[in-house]
Amino acid sequence: MSTDGMPAGDRAEWFHDLVSRTVSPHRLAITDGATFTARAGTLSLGPLEMSLHSNSGHFAWRTPQLIRRGDPEHYLLALITQGTKTISQRRTDSRMGAGDVVLWDTSHPYVAQSPASGQTQMIVLHIPRDRMLLPEDRLDAALGSRFATTTGVAAVLREFLGSLRRHADEGSPAGRELLARTTLDLVTGALAQQLDLADHVPSDTRKEITLRRIDAFIDHHLGDHELTPGVIAARHHVSVRTLHALFRSRGEAVAASITRRRLGRCRADLADPDQAHRPVHEIAARWGFVRPDGFSRAFRKAYGISPREYRRLSRTEGTASLRRSTDPTAEGRSTV
Numbered sequence: 001m002s003t004d005g006m007p008a009g010d011r012a013e014w015f016h017d018l019v020s021r022t023v024s025p026h027r028l029a030i031t032d033g034a035t036f037t038a039r040a041g042t043l044s045l046g047p048l049e050m051s052l053h054s055n056s057g058h059f060a061w062r063t064p065q066l067i068r069r070g071d072p073e074h075y076l077l078a079l080i081t082q083g084t085k086t087i088s089q090r091r092t093d094s095r096m097g098a099g100d101v102v103l104w105d106t107s108h109p110y111v112a113q114s115p116a117s118g119q120t121q122m123i124v125l126h127i128p129r130d131r132m133l134l135p136e137d138r139l140d141a142a143l144g145s146r147f148a149t150t151t152g153v154a155a156v157l158r159e160f161l162g163s164l165r166r167h168a169d170e171g172s173p174a175g176r177e178l179l180a181r182t183t184l185d186l187v188t189g190a191l192a193q194q195l196d197l198a199d200h201v202p203s204d205t206r207k208e209i210t211l212r213r214i215d216a217f218i219d220h221h222l223g224d225h226e227l228t229p230g231v232i233a234a235r236h237h238v239s240v241r242t243l244h245a246l247f248r249s250r251g252e253a254v255a256a257s258i259t260r261r262r263l264g265r266c267r268a269d270l271a272d273p274d275q276a277h278r279p280v281h282e283i284a285a286r287w288g289f290v291r292p293d294g295f296s297r298a299f300r301k302a303y304g305i306s307p308r309e310y311r312r313l314s315r316t317e318g319t320a321s322l323r324r325s326t327d328p329t330a331e332g333r334s335t336v
Contacts (some may be wrong), residue, residue, distance in 0.1 A: 003037050008034050022040060029058060038054065039053075039055070046176055048180045071107050072128075074128060079158060080100050082120065087112045092144030099150070103144075104147065110144065133188055133200070134201075147194050152190075157186040157304060158186065160317045185201065194201055198303075214232060224288060229254045262287040266299065
Protein backbone atom coordinates (compact mmCIF):
# COMPACT_ATOMS: atom_id res chain seq x y z
CA MET A 1 0.00 0.00 0.00
CA SER A 2 1.45 3.36 -0.95
CA THR A 3 0.76 6.91 -2.05
CA ASP A 4 2.34 6.22 -5.45
CA GLY A 5 0.17 7.74 -8.14
CA MET A 6 -2.23 9.25 -5.58
CA PRO A 7 -3.26 12.91 -5.83
CA ALA A 8 -1.50 15.01 -3.19
CA GLY A 9 -4.82 16.17 -1.77
CA ASP A 10 -5.89 12.60 -0.97
CA ARG A 11 -2.72 11.41 0.75
CA ALA A 12 -3.33 12.77 4.25
CA GLU A 13 -6.77 11.18 4.53
CA TRP A 14 -5.47 7.88 3.12
CA PHE A 15 -2.55 7.80 5.54
CA HIS A 16 -4.76 8.69 8.51
CA ASP A 17 -7.06 5.80 7.65
CA LEU A 18 -4.09 3.47 7.15
CA VAL A 19 -2.50 4.25 10.53
CA SER A 20 -5.84 3.99 12.30
CA ARG A 21 -6.50 0.55 10.79
CA THR A 22 -3.02 -0.98 11.06
CA VAL A 23 -1.95 0.50 14.42
CA SER A 24 -4.84 2.15 16.29
CA PRO A 25 -7.10 5.21 15.82
CA HIS A 26 -5.12 8.46 15.80
CA ARG A 27 -5.29 12.14 15.13
CA LEU A 28 -2.86 13.05 12.38
CA ALA A 29 -1.14 16.11 10.95
CA ILE A 30 0.97 16.01 7.77
CA THR A 31 3.96 18.34 7.71
CA ASP A 32 3.79 19.07 3.97
CA GLY A 33 0.80 17.66 2.09
CA ALA A 34 2.27 18.56 -1.30
CA THR A 35 5.36 16.40 -0.87
CA PHE A 36 4.13 13.78 1.61
CA THR A 37 4.69 10.14 0.64
CA ALA A 38 4.07 6.91 2.50
CA ARG A 39 4.31 3.17 2.00
CA ALA A 40 3.17 0.39 4.34
CA GLY A 41 2.56 -3.32 4.51
CA THR A 42 1.28 -5.79 7.10
CA LEU A 43 1.86 -9.46 7.81
CA SER A 44 0.01 -11.73 10.23
CA LEU A 45 2.16 -13.98 12.42
CA GLY A 46 -0.49 -15.89 14.31
CA PRO A 47 -1.17 -13.90 17.49
CA LEU A 48 1.29 -11.19 16.43
CA GLU A 49 1.21 -8.69 13.59
CA MET A 50 4.15 -7.13 11.84
CA SER A 51 3.82 -3.90 9.90
CA LEU A 52 6.34 -2.03 7.76
CA HIS A 53 6.18 1.74 7.48
CA SER A 54 8.02 4.24 5.30
CA ASN A 55 6.83 7.84 5.35
CA SER A 56 7.83 11.48 5.35
CA GLY A 57 7.08 14.12 7.97
CA HIS A 58 3.96 13.96 10.16
CA PHE A 59 2.63 14.03 13.73
CA ALA A 60 0.30 11.35 15.15
CA TRP A 61 -1.58 11.58 18.47
CA ARG A 62 -3.27 8.80 20.42
CA THR A 63 -5.63 10.68 22.73
CA PRO A 64 -7.57 9.59 25.85
CA GLN A 65 -10.81 10.05 23.92
CA LEU A 66 -9.66 7.71 21.16
CA ILE A 67 -8.47 5.15 23.72
CA ARG A 68 -11.90 5.15 25.40
CA ARG A 69 -13.51 4.73 22.00
CA GLY A 70 -11.53 1.58 21.22
CA ASP A 71 -8.25 -0.04 22.24
CA PRO A 72 -6.58 -3.13 20.70
CA GLU A 73 -4.46 -3.36 23.90
CA HIS A 74 -1.21 -3.90 22.05
CA TYR A 75 2.39 -3.26 22.92
CA LEU A 76 4.13 -1.79 19.90
CA LEU A 77 7.81 -2.47 19.47
CA ALA A 78 9.46 -0.64 16.58
CA LEU A 79 12.89 -1.09 15.02
CA ILE A 80 13.96 2.05 13.15
CA THR A 81 15.71 1.02 9.94
CA GLN A 82 16.14 4.46 8.31
CA GLY A 83 15.83 8.07 9.38
CA THR A 84 14.63 9.14 12.83
CA LYS A 85 11.48 8.85 14.91
CA THR A 86 10.37 10.57 18.11
CA ILE A 87 7.97 8.91 20.57
CA SER A 88 6.55 10.55 23.70
CA GLN A 89 4.61 8.45 26.20
CA ARG A 90 4.19 8.53 30.00
CA ARG A 91 6.53 11.52 30.46
CA THR A 92 9.29 9.85 28.42
CA ASP A 93 10.51 11.46 25.19
CA SER A 94 12.83 9.46 22.96
CA ARG A 95 14.38 10.27 19.61
CA MET A 96 15.46 7.13 17.78
CA GLY A 97 17.79 6.63 14.85
CA ALA A 98 18.50 3.67 12.60
CA GLY A 99 19.15 0.55 14.67
CA ASP A 100 17.25 1.74 17.74
CA VAL A 101 14.19 0.06 19.24
CA VAL A 102 11.34 1.75 21.12
CA LEU A 103 8.45 0.25 23.08
CA TRP A 104 5.10 1.97 23.48
CA ASP A 105 1.49 0.84 23.72
CA THR A 106 -2.01 1.66 22.54
CA SER A 107 -3.56 1.88 26.02
CA HIS A 108 -1.86 5.15 27.00
CA PRO A 109 -1.80 8.49 25.15
CA TYR A 110 1.28 9.15 23.05
CA VAL A 111 2.67 11.38 20.33
CA ALA A 112 4.76 10.09 17.42
CA GLN A 113 6.68 12.32 15.04
CA SER A 114 8.63 11.77 11.83
CA PRO A 115 10.84 14.69 10.75
CA ALA A 116 9.86 17.01 7.94
CA SER A 117 12.92 16.12 5.84
CA GLY A 118 13.80 12.65 4.62
CA GLN A 119 12.04 9.33 5.02
CA THR A 120 11.52 7.35 8.20
CA GLN A 121 11.36 3.57 7.88
CA MET A 122 10.55 1.13 10.65
CA ILE A 123 9.42 -2.41 11.37
CA VAL A 124 6.68 -2.55 14.00
CA LEU A 125 5.61 -5.59 16.00
CA HIS A 126 2.06 -5.52 17.37
CA ILE A 127 2.02 -7.71 20.48
CA PRO A 128 -1.14 -8.32 22.55
CA ARG A 129 -0.50 -7.16 26.11
CA ASP A 130 -1.55 -10.53 27.53
CA ARG A 131 1.16 -12.27 25.46
CA MET A 132 4.00 -10.46 27.19
CA LEU A 133 5.41 -12.57 30.02
CA LEU A 134 7.31 -9.83 31.84
CA PRO A 135 5.86 -7.79 34.75
CA GLU A 136 3.38 -5.26 33.42
CA ASP A 137 4.46 -2.50 35.80
CA ARG A 138 8.09 -2.78 34.64
CA LEU A 139 7.08 -2.74 30.99
CA ASP A 140 4.79 0.24 31.50
CA ALA A 141 7.64 2.12 33.19
CA ALA A 142 9.75 1.57 30.05
CA LEU A 143 7.16 2.86 27.59
CA GLY A 144 8.59 5.46 25.27
CA SER A 145 12.16 4.46 26.10
CA ARG A 146 14.89 4.03 23.52
CA PHE A 147 16.86 0.77 23.47
CA ALA A 148 20.05 0.22 21.50
CA THR A 149 20.50 -3.02 19.54
CA THR A 150 24.27 -3.20 19.29
CA THR A 151 24.90 -6.04 21.75
CA GLY A 152 23.34 -9.08 23.37
CA VAL A 153 19.85 -10.38 22.67
CA ALA A 154 18.79 -7.00 21.23
CA ALA A 155 21.37 -7.39 18.46
CA VAL A 156 20.03 -10.86 17.67
CA LEU A 157 16.49 -9.46 17.62
CA ARG A 158 17.53 -6.73 15.17
CA GLU A 159 19.05 -9.27 12.77
CA PHE A 160 16.05 -11.56 13.15
CA LEU A 161 13.55 -8.79 12.37
CA GLY A 162 15.49 -7.88 9.24
CA SER A 163 15.33 -11.50 8.11
CA LEU A 164 11.66 -11.72 9.07
CA ARG A 165 10.91 -8.69 6.92
CA ARG A 166 12.54 -10.32 3.90
CA HIS A 167 11.28 -13.89 4.21
CA ALA A 168 8.28 -14.26 6.54
CA ASP A 169 5.69 -14.13 3.76
CA GLU A 170 7.32 -17.11 2.05
CA GLY A 171 6.28 -19.63 4.71
CA SER A 172 3.16 -21.62 5.52
CA PRO A 173 0.66 -20.66 8.26
CA ALA A 174 2.28 -23.26 10.54
CA GLY A 175 5.68 -21.76 9.78
CA ARG A 176 4.41 -18.30 10.67
CA GLU A 177 3.15 -19.60 14.02
CA LEU A 178 6.68 -20.85 14.70
CA LEU A 179 8.10 -17.49 13.67
CA ALA A 180 5.67 -15.77 16.03
CA ARG A 181 6.88 -17.87 18.98
CA THR A 182 10.51 -17.18 18.11
CA THR A 183 9.79 -13.47 17.70
CA LEU A 184 8.07 -13.29 21.07
CA ASP A 185 10.92 -15.19 22.74
CA LEU A 186 13.50 -12.76 21.36
CA VAL A 187 11.42 -9.69 22.27
CA THR A 188 11.01 -11.05 25.79
CA GLY A 189 14.72 -11.75 26.08
CA ALA A 190 15.77 -8.36 24.71
CA LEU A 191 13.43 -6.44 27.03
CA ALA A 192 14.40 -8.61 30.01
CA GLN A 193 18.05 -7.83 29.34
CA GLN A 194 17.38 -4.10 29.06
CA LEU A 195 15.17 -4.01 32.19
CA ASP A 196 17.24 -6.44 34.31
CA LEU A 197 14.42 -8.99 34.43
CA ALA A 198 16.29 -12.15 33.47
CA ASP A 199 14.77 -14.06 36.39
CA HIS A 200 11.29 -13.51 34.94
CA VAL A 201 12.04 -15.19 31.60
CA PRO A 202 10.55 -18.72 31.27
CA SER A 203 13.04 -21.56 30.84
CA ASP A 204 11.79 -22.46 27.34
CA THR A 205 12.23 -18.84 26.27
CA ARG A 206 15.75 -18.74 27.73
CA LYS A 207 16.61 -21.87 25.76
CA GLU A 208 15.32 -20.37 22.51
CA ILE A 209 17.19 -17.13 23.15
CA THR A 210 20.42 -19.06 23.78
CA LEU A 211 19.96 -20.99 20.54
CA ARG A 212 19.35 -17.81 18.58
CA ARG A 213 22.47 -16.18 20.04
CA ILE A 214 24.45 -19.28 19.13
CA ASP A 215 22.97 -19.22 15.62
CA ALA A 216 24.10 -15.62 15.17
CA PHE A 217 27.58 -16.44 16.49
CA ILE A 218 27.95 -19.41 14.13
CA ASP A 219 26.73 -17.41 11.13
CA HIS A 220 29.26 -14.65 11.85
CA HIS A 221 32.17 -17.09 12.21
CA LEU A 222 31.54 -19.61 9.44
CA GLY A 223 34.80 -18.63 7.76
CA ASP A 224 36.82 -19.65 10.81
CA HIS A 225 38.02 -23.22 10.24
CA GLU A 226 38.58 -23.53 14.01
CA LEU A 227 34.88 -23.04 14.74
CA THR A 228 34.14 -26.09 16.90
CA PRO A 229 31.52 -27.08 19.48
CA GLY A 230 34.11 -26.37 22.20
CA VAL A 231 34.69 -22.83 20.95
CA ILE A 232 30.95 -22.16 20.63
CA ALA A 233 30.18 -23.55 24.09
CA ALA A 234 32.95 -21.52 25.74
CA ARG A 235 31.82 -18.29 24.08
CA HIS A 236 28.27 -18.78 25.38
CA HIS A 237 29.24 -19.98 28.85
CA VAL A 238 27.66 -23.43 28.53
CA SER A 239 29.19 -26.88 28.59
CA VAL A 240 29.76 -28.79 25.36
CA ARG A 241 27.27 -31.36 26.65
CA THR A 242 24.63 -28.64 27.10
CA LEU A 243 25.38 -27.30 23.62
CA HIS A 244 24.81 -30.70 22.06
CA ALA A 245 21.57 -31.10 24.04
CA LEU A 246 20.29 -27.75 22.76
CA PHE A 247 20.90 -28.77 19.17
CA ARG A 248 19.40 -32.24 19.68
CA SER A 249 16.13 -30.51 20.53
CA ARG A 250 16.19 -29.32 16.91
CA GLY A 251 17.10 -32.73 15.54
CA GLU A 252 20.47 -31.58 14.20
CA ALA A 253 23.99 -32.06 15.52
CA VAL A 254 26.21 -29.01 16.08
CA ALA A 255 28.81 -30.06 13.50
CA ALA A 256 26.11 -30.87 10.96
CA SER A 257 24.54 -27.44 11.48
CA ILE A 258 27.89 -25.72 10.87
CA THR A 259 28.51 -27.78 7.73
CA ARG A 260 25.00 -27.12 6.39
CA ARG A 261 25.38 -23.38 6.81
CA ARG A 262 28.82 -23.34 5.24
CA LEU A 263 27.57 -25.32 2.26
CA GLY A 264 24.69 -22.90 1.85
CA ARG A 265 27.08 -19.95 1.69
CA CYS A 266 29.31 -21.80 -0.79
CA ARG A 267 26.33 -22.67 -2.96
CA ALA A 268 25.26 -19.01 -3.07
CA ASP A 269 28.78 -17.89 -4.02
CA LEU A 270 29.10 -20.54 -6.73
CA ALA A 271 25.92 -19.26 -8.36
CA ASP A 272 26.92 -15.60 -8.07
CA PRO A 273 28.05 -14.23 -11.47
CA ASP A 274 30.17 -11.62 -9.71
CA GLN A 275 32.27 -14.42 -8.20
CA ALA A 276 32.67 -16.47 -11.37
CA HIS A 277 36.40 -15.62 -11.40
CA ARG A 278 36.98 -17.22 -8.00
CA PRO A 279 38.28 -20.81 -7.97
CA VAL A 280 36.03 -23.33 -6.24
CA HIS A 281 38.66 -24.12 -3.61
CA GLU A 282 38.95 -20.42 -2.74
CA ILE A 283 35.20 -20.15 -2.15
CA ALA A 284 35.34 -23.30 -0.01
CA ALA A 285 38.22 -21.91 2.07
CA ARG A 286 36.39 -18.62 2.52
CA TRP A 287 33.63 -20.48 4.37
CA GLY A 288 35.82 -22.66 6.53
CA PHE A 289 36.49 -25.76 4.40
CA VAL A 290 40.19 -26.50 4.77
CA ARG A 291 40.44 -29.47 2.39
CA PRO A 292 39.04 -29.13 -1.16
CA ASP A 293 38.34 -32.86 -1.45
CA GLY A 294 36.42 -32.84 1.82
CA PHE A 295 34.38 -29.88 0.59
CA SER A 296 33.56 -31.61 -2.70
CA ARG A 297 32.37 -34.75 -0.92
CA ALA A 298 30.21 -32.76 1.51
CA PHE A 299 28.72 -30.67 -1.31
CA ARG A 300 27.86 -33.74 -3.40
CA LYS A 301 26.35 -35.50 -0.38
CA ALA A 302 24.16 -32.51 0.40
CA TYR A 303 23.08 -31.56 -3.13
CA GLY A 304 23.72 -34.61 -5.27
CA ILE A 305 26.03 -32.70 -7.60
CA SER A 306 29.65 -31.53 -7.58
CA PRO A 307 30.49 -27.87 -6.87
CA ARG A 308 31.90 -27.37 -10.35
CA GLU A 309 28.83 -28.86 -11.99
CA TYR A 310 26.57 -26.73 -9.80
CA ARG A 311 28.42 -23.60 -10.87
CA ARG A 312 28.19 -24.59 -14.54
CA LEU A 313 24.48 -25.42 -14.41
CA SER A 314 23.61 -22.27 -12.48
CA ARG A 315 24.65 -20.30 -15.56
CA THR A 316 22.35 -22.23 -17.87
CA GLU A 317 19.38 -23.33 -15.77
CA GLY A 318 19.06 -20.34 -13.46
CA THR A 319 19.69 -20.34 -9.74
CA ALA A 320 16.07 -20.75 -8.58
CA SER A 321 15.42 -23.78 -10.79
CA LEU A 322 18.73 -25.37 -9.85
CA ARG A 323 18.11 -24.83 -6.14
CA ARG A 324 14.82 -26.67 -6.40
CA SER A 325 16.38 -29.57 -8.26
CA THR A 326 19.16 -29.87 -5.66
CA ASP A 327 16.96 -29.34 -2.60
CA PRO A 328 18.51 -31.47 0.16
CA THR A 329 15.07 -32.08 1.69
CA ALA A 330 13.72 -33.66 -1.49
CA GLU A 331 12.76 -37.31 -1.37
CA GLY A 332 15.76 -39.60 -1.73
CA ARG A 333 18.26 -36.79 -1.12
CA SER A 334 20.65 -37.26 1.77
CA THR A 335 21.40 -34.41 4.16
CA VAL A 336 24.59 -33.41 5.88
